[in-house]
Amino acid sequence: MELKCTSSPNGIPLEEYKYSNADFIIPGITWRKRREYKDNLNFLSAFDKSLRYKWAEKMEQGLFRYPLRSLQTSILPGRVKYVAQLNIKRGIERRKPQDIRSIQEKFNPSQFNFNKIKSEETLFAMVRSPPGKAAESEDDGLRMNKHAESMLINGWESRTLVVINVSPLEFGHVLFIPEPSLCLNQVLIPDLVMLGMESILLSGHPGFRVGFNSLGGFASVNHLHLHGFYLDEELLLESAPCKPLCSKMSFYLLTDFPAPGFFFYTDGQDLVTVSRRVCRVTDYLVGRNIAHNVFITRGCDPGNAGCPEARQGIRVVIWARKSCFGSKEESAFNVALCELAGHLPFKNQEDFTNMTEESVIGIIKDYLFSDEEFRILSMELSEYLIS
Template identity: 40%
Template sequence: MAAPMEPGGGSGPAWEQAPVFVYSEEDLIRAGVRWGGSGSGSGSRFDTALLSAWEERLSAGCFRYRLPRRGLPSRVLPGPRGLVVQLNPERARERRPPQEILSLRQPFDPQRFNFTRIPAQEVLFRLRRRGLGEAGDVDEAEAEALLVINVSPLEWGHVLLLPEPSRRLPQLLTRESVLRALELLFLSSDPGFRVGFNSLGAEASVNHLHLHGYYLGQRLELEWAATRPLLESGAQASAQFLPVHLLSEHPAGGLVLYTDGGDGGLARAAHTLHALTGLLIRRSLAHNLFLTRGCPLGSPAPGPASSGDRDGARIVLWPRRSCFGAKDPTAFTVALCELAGHWPLKTPQEYSSLTEEQALGMVRRYSLPEEEYSQLLWEITQLLQDDQQEQR
């Protein structure tokens, strides 16, 4: 039996009164996730808990605006990428003004908005793992995370994952936060549930560690896009790291990992991704991250219709040009959604006129120059090979 929801308790931050969602190994879904099967909304225990609590907050008026229950206006742009565009003008008008970001390693500032200030009604539940060996030696209580509503939602069920919010960590990925994000993805039986992260300088709006999760009932090319391994053929696989692949044809250079969650795959994925983002931080490179259910890696790409199965997780990390300073909330931005092929647009004119060529041109504008990207790949190769040498 899966562990039930438990009541909160105590007196302290707003979230201490929130119910606790306890999950264990048997709640992680490693088979039976597919498009065209049971469909969005049928839901795992996690999906049911998240969406019911989220819709309760919607009825209670906790959001800055209401998404239409029939769904946002959406269309797929003509072209081979199948980019999904949606019209969401209220997000541009009503969302909290983004913070001014000046550095990738900008310290947490308790005087500015952060998630310790959110009211209790925005908290859906506390996330507590039970008996998951992949959590390592992290104390279960110390590692308790929060799931809260995004009051300016991109899509239905849009939530924020807050790993250990009371520690007031800046917007830098930790190994624990990556592991939580992977567990969140595997708790859902809906292939449309995605998880992502924007670093500082890559359109993050709040400098307090958080990741996004939301449901999008559209397939994205990243689920099946062709990849090629970074290391040359015959290189010995690392026991510490997952194999690192590169997106073969994406307009922005992306690093790709894959795990089906078995044999310690989540822990290895978290370790690998944390090592990669650590290198990016040392290089002061902004980055976006997107986690989605998808096909195993390789080439040729299996294609959208070759199989509905999406049992594993594709983890895509994009190093990119940094965007520091005050953000214009009305301007086009490229962050985790856009890089993944999901374009939330702010005006009817943008929605009706945007073409695939224009969208891909904006993506290229924020991509690393070819020489800098090649140098980064060399450094990542050295990181992986150094790890292999240490194992011998």
């Protein structure tokens, strides 16, 4: 890991965070070990310390839409143990989502995009070292989409901006943005998926999470980005049981979980391959105009499902869901990447106080496919991946 100062495309000084596979923390610490540390943060990595310090500095400088201190948090009674948090300010102050009508909608420079943010909102640029390593890996027969090819051709594949989310969900809420001047729309590319997995491995905190909302899946800006944030609570998703859909590609189906979804598992040794496979799935969904959400977290390998302490690798979970175009938002919470994963940022005190696990599941189910639709999609994806 190396920190150095460089210049952004507009000439403003920008710190680079250079990293390599040698900086990955494999395996990460368990939740039990995390609890033993209590308020002692010595388990944090250099990546965590840099991100958290700079993020807190931006908060002190007043660059966010509202101050975010410790959020009121509770665990809903029940098997899922939903993590409920009261974040009224986000519901009021966050930027109004753009009017999106298609999951394949093109980038529109006249709308808000990340070329228009203040330079002070950028924490640093993440630079994979050695440059271009992802592009030099052997072709495993999986196609990259056109956005990825464009990035590789233009040499931007190893540089990603880390920018504060000015309407934060939680402490350390940032956006990972591939070079903004490329003006990529909100469709996942392999290099960004890999960056998301790498950031999980760079973090020493078991609660650092990364996610993606597609257009129609409550993405509020049509400019390619991932979310990253710290949630200092364990989620059932990390150890939920599964069944194989395509074992040789480490592609599984979540079972016994309120929001059925698909996931890829990696021990951290095959990030290039997994990132391309993830995008084969999301490209398929985009091609079918199916909205989706993605959640990346440390988690159990399929052989140790149900054992929360065996979080040896990474789960990349993908939910296909009903599209939300111009629909009214839920009063309690929107159903996007966090909510599907088990993290509920509530917009008002009444729902935060009165919501039950049963009522949460009822809201979430309204945004998911029927059992039969999901069964058919599962079969189609399995056949598509091996074709």
